Each structure stands twice: as structure tokens, then as C-alpha cells.
Amino acid sequence: MTKEISRRQFLKGAFMLGASILVSGCxxxxxxxxxxxxxxxxxKKEETSSGNAEVLVIGAGIAGLAxxxxxxxxxxKVVILEGRDRIGGRLWTDRSCPDFPFDRGASWIHGIRxxxxxxxxxxxxxxxxxxxxxxxxxxxxxxxxxxxxxxxRIYERFDGLMTYLEDIREGLExxxxxxxxxxxxxxxxxVRLSESERTGLDYAINTEIEHEYAADISELSLLNGDWGxxxxxxxxxxxxxxxxxxxxxxxxxxxxxGHLVRRIEWDRNHVNVITNRARFRADRVVVTLPxxxxxxxxxxxxxxxxxxxxxxxxxxxxxxxxKLYLRFPEPFWDENSSMLGYISQIKGEWAEFVNLAKYTxxxxxxxxxxxxxxRMMEKGSDERVVASAMDVLRTIYGEDIPDPTGWKITRWGxxxxxxxxxxxxxxxxxxxxxEELARPVGGRLFFAGEATSGEYAATVHGAYFSGIRExxxxxxxxx
Numbered sequence: 269m270t271k272e273i274s275r276r277q278f279l280k281g282a283f284m285l286g287a288s289i290l291v292s293g294c295x296x297x298x299x300x301x302x303x304x305x306x307x308x309x310x311x312k313k314e315e316t317s318s319g320n321a322e323v324l325v326i327g328a329g330i331a332g333l334a335x336x337x338x339x340x341x342x343x344x345k346v347v348i349l350e351g352r353d354r355i356g357g358r359l360w361t362d363r364s365c366p367d368f369p370f371d372r373g374a375s376w377i378h379g380i381r382x383x384x385x386x387x388x389x390x391x392x393x394x395x396x397x398x399x400x401x402x403x404x405x406x407x408x409x410x411x412x413x414x415x416x417x418x419x420x421r422i423y424e425r426f427d428g429l430m431t432y433l434e435d436i437r438e439g440l441e442x443x444x445x446x447x448x449x450x451x452x453x454x455x456x457x458x459v460r461l462s463e464s465e466r467t468g469l470d471y472a473i474n475t476e477i478e479h480e481y482a483a484d485i486s487e488l489s490l491l492n493g494d495w496g497x498x499x500x501x502x503x504x505x506x507x508x509x510x511x512x513x514x515x516x517x518x519x520x521x522x523x524x525x526g527h528l529v530r531r532i533e534w535d536r537n538h539v540n541v542i543t544n545r546a547r548f549r550a551d552r553v554v555v556t557l558p559x560x561x562x563x564x565x566x567x568x569x570x571x572x573x574x575x576x577x578x579x580x581x582x583x584x585x586x587x588x589x590x591k592l593y594l595r596f597p598e599p600f601w602d603e604n605s606s607m608l609g610y611i612s613q614i615k616g617e618w619a620e621f622v623n624l625a626k627y628t629x630x631x632x633x634x635x636x637x638x639x640x641x642x643r644m645m646e647k648g649s650d651e652r653v654v655a656s657a658m659d660v661l662r663t664i665y666g667e668d669i670p671d672p673t674g675w676k677i678t679r680w681g682x683x684x685x686x687x688x689x690x691x692x693x694x695x696x697x698x699x700x701x702x703e704e705l706a707r708p709v710g711g712r713l714f715f716a717g718e719a720t721s722g723e724y725a726a727t728v729h730g731a732y733f734s735g736i737r738e739x740x741x742x743x744x745x746x747x
Contacts, residue, residue, distance in 0.1 A: 319524075319548045321347040323742060324541055326529050327556035329357025330728055331716040333517035334735030335554045340521065342743050347550075348521060349543060351528035352685055355518050358558065359728060361511030362676060368630045369509030370593055372678045373689075374728050377506065379499025385513060385729045386504065392516045395508030397627050403606035409467060409613050411663040418468075425465065426472035429455055433490060440491050445695040448477070448485035448493055471611040474638070475619050481692040481726070482587025484639040492693040495702075496730075497723045507628050513728075529557075531568045534712045551747075552712050554738050556731075559705075559719040560586040560687025573709060580701040584719055586688035587726075588642040588681040592618075592635040592657055595674040599625045600665055601633070608633070610660050616641040618660040633661075646679045653677055690726035691719035706734070711745065714738040 323339050325332045328350035336346045354360070358373040376399065380386040389396055406414045429452065436451045452473075461469065478484055481493065527543040532553065534540070539553045557567060562581045572578070601608060601623065608621040616638060624632040635657050637645050645653055654675050662669060680689045699722055706720035716734040724730030 319347060319546065321345050321522075321548065321550045322747070323347075323552050323554060324349060324539065324548055324550040325554045325556065326532075326541065327357060327558075327717075328352075328355040328514075328518065328523050328525075329556055329558075329717070329731065330359055330514065330517070331718070331731040331735040332357075332554065332556040333514060333521065334732045335556070335716055335739045336521050336735075337517055338736050338739035339554075339742065342739070344742075346522065347548065348523040349527040349529055349541065349548065350523060350525050351543075353525050355523060355525070356511050356514035357556075358680070358686055358689065359510050359514055361509035363509065363511075365595075365674070368624075368628060368632070369507075369511070370676060371506060371510045372591065372676070373680075374510050375506060377504040378727055378729070379501050380504050381499060381501030383499050383501070383729050384732060386501075388513050388516060389504075389506065389508075392512050393508075394506060394510070394512040396504040396506045399503045399505040399627075400606050401503070403604075404609050405602050405605040405607075406609035406611070407664045408464075408611050409663075411665075414611075422468040422472055425461075425469050426476065429469070429473075437490055442491075442698070443696070444489075444491045446490045447695045448488045448490050451490050452485060467611055467613060467615075470615040471609070471619055474616045475609065478616065479589065479620065479636055479638045482589040482638050482642075482689045483585055483692040483694075487585055487587075487639065487692070487694055489693045489695045489697055491695075492698055495693045495699060496721075496725050499724070499729070505622075505627055510728075529567050531570060532713070533570045534710060536710065536712075539712050552714060552742055552745075554714045554716055554735070554742070556715075556717045556735065558586070558686045558688065558717060559584060559691045561685065564684075564687055566684070569713075573713075576704050577707065577709065580704040583694060583697040583701045584705065585692045585694035585697065586719075587639060587690055587692045588646075589636065589638045589689040590642040590645055590678045590680060591676075592637070592653060592678075593632060593674075593676040594635065594654070594657065594672040595630070595632045596672055597631065597670050599631045600669045601625075601661075608664070610664065612660065618657050621661075643681050645677075646681050650675065650677055692726065706737075708738075708741065714742060 322345045325336045325346060325348040328348050332348055336348050339346045360372045362370045362372050377383060377386050406419055408414055432455045433448065433451050440446060473485060481488055527545055529541055529543050531542040532539065539550050541548045541553060561567065563586060603623065603625045605623055606626060608623060610618055612619065618635050621633040621635045624630045624634060654672065680686055702720060702722045706715055708714045716738045718725055718727060718731040721730035721734045724733060
């Protein structure tokens, strides 16, 4: 794994080889990124109780913004309906700390070479820095810093496991529902590991697989868990606020905030969309609702979606990856490492912290929690979550380290506008499900979003490409 290979590419290579609270510490009122409804000439317009458009776009996330911009450039009258009081969706920069924009959602551009998100960040002067996943200080469960030799042994076992999983995968039928864990259990039965060796291996599995796909290995398909392609060029950590991408794309678009879509009625001629505030009519609709929302059934389609699409919604998984931002009076950790790792006796317990001091100069750490641990975390109070992370940090750095002066916690799994962080391939899911999820319905309903991206699911650029795809698809139809 090098700076030129993204972390997800490393995982694929291994296969081939074998809403929260802000406390004191940041003053001022939270400033969410929002866009008022405007006409194309930039003048504010009064919102009516109903409206007509050639195309309605549901969701002002990256996919929806990309689709709307592409359609508007082709001459369509487009209205975006967004349930939140801000744009961006799962791309959300919290600016309540004036001196540091904290990204609650997407933080990295994965694979910058030829990536339009990287091009936009450059165009809009959004700061970012190359991120080195190799630069990690890794600590054992007793807080002892591991040597390079000890780390190498952990990843030698991990590579051996991945080689075994690849061997098993090669013999699977296309309809296999085997999970990665089922194959892992076969492997573990044939090896002898000490308790410390097993916890080290669990750490590697959690950070290299479960954090990447926001799912436990019991939830991931062995056959298709690493579905899709990766872009080249390494990873960039956005430090200037990823929300700037959404703001740039949203410029001069007609976006109606606070419109929670309840019902989508469609026939061969038109589509009616009913929100909590109004009724809209259009020739066509681009649905960019996150997979978690589609799974919830909170938005009613009438008539209902075809069974093939409903099955695809059921088959593809929706993962959870949460962040805990901790700000301190000053750094007490190694400021030269990109990340701090901790091998807990409890798998996945604050296994990774990103060192923001290295990249932003801010005395802050961001801890990550994925899948089952993330869902469990969401059930606890802020104080309990922070205390659990501080227990880990005090195990490493001692009882005398200071308490955080502020914190922020994400809870994507229970966010009613997302119900998860990004999609993953569950046992039984395949590329056909992604194709079906992206398939238009009746020439009126079109679907975009990261979960519909066969090549780049679970990424910002995948969501962006999907919005462009559906806009172009509509553009080929008769108006």
C-alpha cells in the first residue's frame, strides 16, 4: 500500500493476492450550508404551495445537484426538492467551529486522477492534502506501541486470510449467499492463533474491511463484497470543507429546502410528487433518495415500484460509519502520524483516529466506528460515547491527558434522511441488483445516487457520475 494506491484498492489487491451535539470548545451558532430558492437569474422567488417543472429532482445531495445542473444546461426547467434545511445530503460540512470546517459525512476524495470531484475542489479552491494511510502509530490493548515487526506479522496473517478468501470465492456459484465471515470461520478453524494474534487479526479485518465498507464481515458478500472499480491517484483528505463542492454545484439552481417527499404518483404521462408542504407536477422525476430511505418505505410510490427493483432495494446493504470529533487544548499524541490505531479486546472499539493536527494544525482527533459498533454507539448518550473514546486514549497516553474541550458525533444510521452512510454488497447481492436499482421505471422515474453506481458505489464521485448518467438518459428522450 503506497500513497498512489487508495485504501480500497489495497483491499482489492489483497483479494487478488491470495444528528449530534456540539459542546464548549467551539463558540458561535452552527451555520448549516443552505440555498434559498432562486430563479436562474439569481433573484429570490416566493415559494408557492404547488409547482410545475419538466423535471423534478428529489434530493439535493451530490447526485441530485449533478443531475439538475446537467439537465438545466440542456435547457430543462428543473426543480430540486430537499427534505433537509440544507443541501449536500451525506456530504455535510459543519462550520460551527469558525476556525475549522468539520465534515460530518464524506471527508476523502478516493482516487484523484481523472476524478471530477478533485477537479471541482481545485476549481473552487477547496483545500485538501494527500493522505497517507501507511503513516500510523499502532498500539496494543495495553497501550504499548507496536514495533514494525509486530505490525508486519499482523498483516501477514491478514494477507493469508485474504488469499484463502479469494480461493474460496473462485469456487462459488453466481447465486452464492456466503458471507465473508462464513469463509473466515472456515479459515480460523484451521489455524492456531493466540489471543493476542486473534485480536490483532480482528483489528486488521475491522480497519481494512469493515471501516471501508461500513459493514461487518457477517454482512458482506464473499462473492461480491468488493464490487466495483477504484480510481487511481491516491486519496486526498479535504480540509477546507467538502460542502464547498455542493455549494458550487448548487449555484443558481431552483432548490426547495424543507420539502420532505411523502408520495410519488406516476403514470404514462406525468409524475406528481407530494411533500409535507406542497404538491408538484412534472414530466419526469430523478429520485436520488439514499438506499436507506428507500429501504425504510417512508416514501410511497403509486403505483408501487416493480418487484425487481424492490428486490434490489432489499438485496443491497446500507452500512453505517460514524465519526467522533474530539478537540483538545493542545496535542498530547504523536503529531507526525496520520492515524492512531488501537487493538482493543473488543473488536472495532475506537480502532482508528485521524490526526487532524498533522493536516490542519488543529489540536483534534477524529475517531471512527463502523457497522455493529457504530449502530451500538448511536444508542448511547454523547457523554457515554466520548467517555468510551477517552478510555482508549487514556490507556495509550495515560490518565493525565486533558479532557476534550469540545466534541461532535455523527449518527448516520438513525438519520431519517439517510438511514446509513453508504451502500455495500450483502450476501446474495450482485451487479444485477445495482443495474436494476438504476433502471428507469415507466419512462417517468429515474434513479441516481451512490448505490446505483455499478463502478463507484459508496463514493462521492460515484454519486456524481450517476446524476450525470440519468440527466443524459432523460436528454435522449422526446420532450
